Structures are given as C-alpha cells and as structure tokens.
Amino acid sequence: MKRVKHLIFWLVVIGVILLLFSTHVIAEDDFHRQRYAMVNIIKGEVTATREFLNQESLDKRVSDALENVPRHEFVPDNERPYAYINRPLSIGFGQTISQPYIVAIMTDLLKLKKTDRVLEVGTGSGYQAAILAELADSVYTIEIIEPLAIRAAANLKRAGYNTVHTRTGDGYYGWEEAAPFDGIVVTAVASHIPPPLIKQLKPGGRMVIPVGAQFMTQYLVLVTKDVDEKITARQILPVSFVPLTGKH
C-alpha cells in the first residue's frame, strides 16, 4: 500500500513538473507565433509606406531580427500579454518601448552591415539594442535613468545578448572610446542633435532620431554624413499620407 502511495506521489510530482514545463513551452511557442504574426503585419505596413521610406520592402535581415528578439523579455510583466501587438508600451519612469513598426523602420534606415559598430543613446528597455545586436558586430548603449539602465542590462543578459555594451550616464557626448560609429540611434528625444554625436559618426554613417512625444512618434530624422563629411538630414513620415494630391 505504501509503495502505491509512493508511486502516486511521484507520478503527481512528475505530472506537475511536466505541466509547468509544457506551459512554459506552450507559452514560448505562443509568443513565437505572435511574434511571427507581428512581423508579417510590419512587413505589410512597410510595403504600404514604401514611397516615403524610399524602399520597396523591409530588409529581410531586419525582419529576421524582429522575429528572433523576444520582445516579451523586454517589457514589464503586466505588459507581456501585449508584447506582440504593434503598439508602444509603458516601461515605467515615464518612458516607453517604441512601436515595433517604428523600431523596424528605424533599424532598416541605418542600413547596418554585420561588421558595423552602433551606438544607441537611450537604452530604455534594451529591445532596440537587442535588435541592433542581431545585425551589427558591436552595440554600445547608454541610458541616463539608472534603474532603467540596470533593468535593460538584465533584460539583455536574460535574452542572451551578452555582447551589448551598456553604460549608465549622459549620452550627449556619445561613447568616445568606441567612436566612430557606422550607425547611431538617438531614442532619447533631445532639444537638438548633440554636435558630439555628429562628430562620432563615421563618414558614410547614418543616424536616426524619432521626433515626438512618448507613445507618439511624429516623424523620423535620418542624418547622413557622406564621405566628404557633408551632413544632410532627411525628415521621414512613417505613414503613407500626402497632405495634397493633384496639381495647383
């Protein structure tokens, strides 16, 4: 009788462990499915906005990166159910994680190569840094709000992005020791583009800045430095909207 009880006990324990494990697997599988669906939505949106983005479709490498990075690992627990909805989410401290579509086009605009070195000013949740890490050789990211910086570093580590260099502090002067950069993303909105960041951009490099308030990107600015170090800025509307059609 004692043996039977023992057996039942162990069966229950194994059953519970299997159940817990399978929930985890099911959840992971579910997140993967949602991520895949989200990437398809983003691809469609990029195609619809091709005229404004000056390209036919989202770079395959960027869409692969979006498919690989587990966004749910970068959002607070209470926001996890919405991690793969194409919308911005609050990450605390009055900050947000951008809409995945905006992350996608910002990343695409950088035209990164596998050998590139990228700087991000404003780590936030760490999600953008993880996407960049999928595409570039090395990623440097700076966050001024200390608790956010600590949390982002932990998020990146947990998601397996151990090579991303993180730092807590002021991003105005960039990352002098690692400069120059092939690409720079300034996600922390500043009153102006810091001159030191333009200086740390390699000739031929690209810098992307979203302009607008939390939860609402108004437009993107793509700053490029050509081989002669001439600077130009392109103001990009992230949606397919022309204020006027027809001739006058």
Place this chain on the structure above:
Amino acid sequence: MKPRLSLLLAVAIISASALAYEVLLMRLFSIIQWHHFAYMMISLALLGYGVSGVFLALNRDRLAQLFPSTIMANMLLFSLSAPACFLLAQQISFNPAEILWTPVQLLNLCSIYLILAVPFFFAANVVGLSLYHYKNHVSSIYAADLSGAGIGSIGIILLLSIVFPEKILALLMLSGIFATLLVSSYTFRDSKHWTTLSVIIALTVIFTPPGWMTLTVSPYKSLNQLLQVPGTKVIDRYSSPLGLIDIVKSEITPLRHAPGLSLNATTEPPEQLAVFTDADNMTAITRYNGNPETLGYLDQTTSALPYHLKQLAEVLILGAGTGSDILQANYHAIKHIDAVELNPQVINLVQRKYADFSGYLYSSAHVDVHVDEARGYLAATDKAYDLINISLLDAFGASAAGLYSMAENYLYTEQAIQEYLRHVRPDGYLSITRWIKIPPRDEPKLLATVINALKDANVRQPGQQIIMIRGWQTSTLIVKNGALSAEEISRIKQFCNERSFDPVYYPGISESEVNRFNIQQPPYLYQAAIALLGDQSQAFIDAYKFNIEPSNDDRPYLFHFFKWRTLPEILSLLGTGGSFLLESGYLLLIAALVQAILASLLLIALPLWLWKSKLGIEPGSGSHLRMLAYFFSLGLAFLFIEIAFIQKFILILHHPLYAITVVLSTFLLSAGIGSYFSANLSYRTEKPVFILPMAAIALLSIGYSLGFEAITEFLLKTGSLSRYLFSIVLIAPLGFCMGMPFPMALAKISQTSPELIPWAWGINGCASVISAILATLIAMQFGFTVLIFLAVGLYGMAAWCFPNSIRV
C-alpha cells in the same frame, strides 16, 4: 415664505464656491494632465447640475418636507466632496496618449468625470432645493446664485494669485462649511447639531497637518521626465492664474536647451535652469556673464536670420519669456530691445530671483521689459521697430499633437499681422519662428494668413516681401516692410549655406535650391508657398487635407487644422503609427459634445418617458414640451453670448485672464441684479412685458456685434482703466437683461405648476453643459459673430415658447 438673508448669503457662497471649484479643477487638471483633457473632464462633470435637476424633480416632496436638513446636508456634502473627489480622480491612472491603444483608458476618463460631477451635484441641489422651497421668491434665489457665481469668478482668480492651487481646495471646503454654519445658526434656529457638526469638520480641516493634498502629475509630462535624470531637483515653485511655474536645476547633467540648432553647430549652451509651466512647456534661463561669445549657439538657429539681413537698431521681442530671444539680440549687439511678456512671474524670475544667474538681462540699460499682452502693447504704443520677433511660443509636444486646436490665439490672425507690420519701420522685418511639422499644418496656415493680411493692406505683390527658411526642427517666416533686395537674397543664401538650412521661399527662388540639407519628400513647404502666392491659392487651401484657411480675429484658431474629409484616411492609418495625424483636440471636443447630448437625453427624455406624472406633468398635457424648449433655449443662448463676448473683449482688454474675469463677473453680477429686478415684472400679466428683456438682449447683442469694430477702435484709444470701465458699462445692461428670462418663467411656473421648478432647473443645467462645448465648435467653424446671431435666434425661440403656454 420669504427667504432669510442668511439663506441667500449661503446660496451665494455655495454658488461662488462651485464656480471657483470649476475654475480650480481646470487649473489642477491642466497641471496633472493636459489642458484639453481638463476642459473635457470639467465640461462633462458639470452635468452634475443636470442630474441634480432630475433627482430633485423625482424626490421633490420628500426633500421639501425635510428642507432644513437636506439643504444643510447638501452644503456639507459639497464641502467634503470637493477635495475628496479631486483626490480620488487624480488616483485614477489616466494616460490620454494610450486611448487609441487601450480602451480601458476611456473607462478611466469616464470614471474621472463621473467622480468630479459629484460636488456639482450637491451644489446644484442647494440652489434647486431653494428655488423649489421659496417658489414665490425664485428671483431672489436665482439672483443670489448668479451674484455668488460672479463673486466666485473674481475670488478664484485672486486666490490663484496668492495661494498654490492645491491649497485652495481646503479653502473651498471651509467656505462650504461656513455656508452651512450660516444657515444652521441664522436661518433654521433649531439645528444646533448641524452647527456642532460643521464646527467639528471645520476644526478638523484647520488642524489637519498640511501635506494631505499633493498633486500627482502624469509621468509623461516633461517636468517628470526631466526629474528622472539623476541630480535634478525642483528648486523653486510659483503659482498664478496663468500657470504653475517650476524651476529645475540639474546638478550633474547640463540641460542644454537649444531647440532648432543647426547640424553644423559645434558649440553648446552655457549652464541653464529649466522653467516649466504647468509641468510642461519647458524653457530655460541661461547663465550669461556679459560675454556675447558664450551665446554663439543662438546664431545657429533659423530665428537668427533677420540679424544677418542688415544692421538692426530697435528690436521688439513678443513673448520674451525667460529671455533667449533677448540673448540672441544681445549676441548681435542690438542697441535697444523692448521685451513684452504676459506672465509677470516669468519676468520676475529673470529680473530678480535669478538676476545674477541671467547676467541682469532684464535690468540692462538697453532692455525695456513690459508686462503686457503682445497686441495690447502694440495698440498702446506708436513706436516702430527694425525687427519684431515672435519665436516658438508654444512647446513642440502640444503644438504637434493638435492639442491647441480649440485654443483661441490672437497672435497669429490677419489683423494681428497687420498690426505688427504697422509697427515695423520701412524696410524692417517681422519674424515668426515655428516648429517644423510633417506634414506641415500651422506653417502653411500662417503663410496663408500673412499673405491675406498683406493683400488686405493693398500690397500688390506679397511674394516680393516674404522670406521663409527651415532647418530640421524649426522654420522662420519673415515679412519685410518693403520689397526684398538682391543683397538681402544673397545674404539669405549665405546664411542658409553656412548653417545647412534650406530656403523655402524668397522672390525668385528655384526648386533646385529648396531641398539640399533637410530633405522633405516632397518639399511640402516650398510647394505650399508657391501655391499660396499664386492665383490658385484658394483651390490649394480647399484641396489641402488639413484646414489651412487664414486665421482672423473672428475665428482666431491658428491650431485648428481638422477637416472631416481627411478623417477616414487618417483613421485607416492609426494602426501604422498615424495617430499623430489625428487632430485630437477637435475630436475630443466633438466627443465631449456627443457625450453631453447623450447624457442630457438620458437626464431629460428618460424621466419624461418613464415618470411623467412623478415629474408633475398632467396626462395629456403637451405644453411641457414648450417649457422644455424654453429652458433649453435659454441655457444654450446665455452661454453662447457670454462666451462670444468674453472672446470679443479679450481683444479690447488684451489680457485673456483679466478679460475673462471682468467679462464673466460683470455678466454674472449684472444678471444677478437683473434676476432680482425681474420680480417686479413677473407680477405683470401682459405678454409684452415677458418678451421685453429678450427683445432688449437681441437689440443689444446685434448692436454690439455689428458695431464691434467701431467700439474696439474707440476703446483702444482710451487708457487702461477707462477700457475696463467702458467694457463693464457695455456688458452690464446686456447681463442685466439676460438675468431676467429664467426667473420670470420660473415665477410663472410657480403660480401654475410649481412641481416643475426642479425639472426646469435640470433642463437649464443640461443645456448649459452642451452650450459651452457647442459654442466653441460653432466659433471654430463659423466665427463669433455667427454665434451671437444664433444666440439671438434662440432667445427668439424662447420668447415664442413663453407666452401663456407655461400651464401644464
């Protein structure tokens, strides 16, 4: 039974407190949230008046039997609920930016205005119960209500000038308790327990340690965003009716506020202190040691262009704020600067508190500071300038998200541009700098306004006098008082080349020059400038997907860009990050109107349908519908006229705050006197007597409306004090007449069917809520003159419904 003076006084105190509470809530929610949501929440919370009407109508006899207790209970409940409901409402986590993504935010918004409606419900009960109880003296009660509201409108402005807004909640609480004490001690002698209760509550409020009332500001407002940066702290705080000012020092990370800086800039700003108004709209006080070399960064912005066109001597800065435009002028060694700023507290910061930090900027011998509104200052001076400069007066965030759409702005109207140009010397410049928006909205609208203003001033070729340039973040529009020369055009090109700015327009520009450094696809602003200066400008304005019709003094809404035609297209783009295209301010106003109409239908039509006899309407009687139309028309018309006149008088009295206070309090106080006087007419039975006040309102309103330009012209030539006195003299007779129709009809009802008094009170309450929102929408669409004529029409309808018919 005649109401005692103590009761009338108590009613007046409650009405004063309720109006003060309404204004205070607007201030508090503008600080913790954003102005446009504050407007929506408070307009809808006023439906508490409508709910009160229905509540009283259905329970009138039960409540009337217990009149002393119910009225005192309502007074005390108002006192307690005013601060309690605000505290509760600010605990609800509401983030307007998430409404599109998270429907629960809508629920939060609804909860906020339901909670805020509670104090208004109790205040309205006090007036409604008194009207019903003293049915033969409704004119006295209504007079006390209106006069109280008039005093409240002045009182709250005074209070906001001396006390922090959150502290006023306790004062309002005490005023409600004082009203209860007044009634319990002098009106109803046998209510000692109410006196004791009131005293206990009052003592508890007085001796409760301060600090129970703190504001929970949204984490998404820019003040809270900056405070997340290590080493930042609020070092000073000032309050006035114009806004709550916070000064923030950042000890570790420099602030570096330099909007619009060129991509070629290599210098950064000196040390700065951040100044926030209502926890947003950041500007900066910059450390200045007298060495202009430290200000080099200010020459790297688009607004620096006029200083490069020719040597300037006399400059006028409108909206001087914390002084960055003055520093820019200093960098260019301008001999004399007049700086005009509306908010004296901002001036005080630079002139006194941080005088040393700012290098005694506002005390310099060559700078004269004027605390005034821009157009008011210009109307009173005959000085002329080489340059009049208006730069970035609104913060980027609010300006870009379409939140200012319902805010009147008299700085950017055709008449304003003409006024500025009258004060620009021959060959001098008017320069206006604004934020870049993609796709452009206010820039083409401002350009259309400037072109219209020039055409109205008989300028044959406006295009010969206009320059526009842009960087990646700002654009500057310059209007010269004269034709531009080849030398000036060559200087524009050089200025833009050196700073990587792009010219948008100058006479003779070619398309190849407009999109070299800051590439817009397509070059929106250049296309707009060419179209607006061409023969087909109206067709361009009509075809544009945003409203860019020129703004004028009758429709001073520069930031109203909404077009219904574009809405479906924008709605289809919401999922793809197109939410910023939505002109949310206007849509919120529409949403508020729809909700107010639905709530009013619920409050008026539902009881009428379900409990007709309980309301006191006899079966088969149809004339209650005419009564409904009468009180509804009155509720709409009163506020239509009040709002239109407040707006019209802002131009005469210049200062929006003083204009609103003077016009509103004059209207309410004179209407109170009118109501009191109406008792004399109510006893008369001839029909013309009842129509008389409405005929007078129509005559006066139409007269003022048609002769407004002449009145303005006359008043602007007089001194400040006489302008205020004349305004009061002009408004008072109109207000006096407007105070009469409501109590006269109530007096009539009290003779035939007094049980309908609370219902009439509720109808009036609902109509007032709809009216405030509808008036703004009508003014935005058709202008203030149309609004006044509509109000006259509504008074006509009321007159038609009044005679003999109020017998139910």
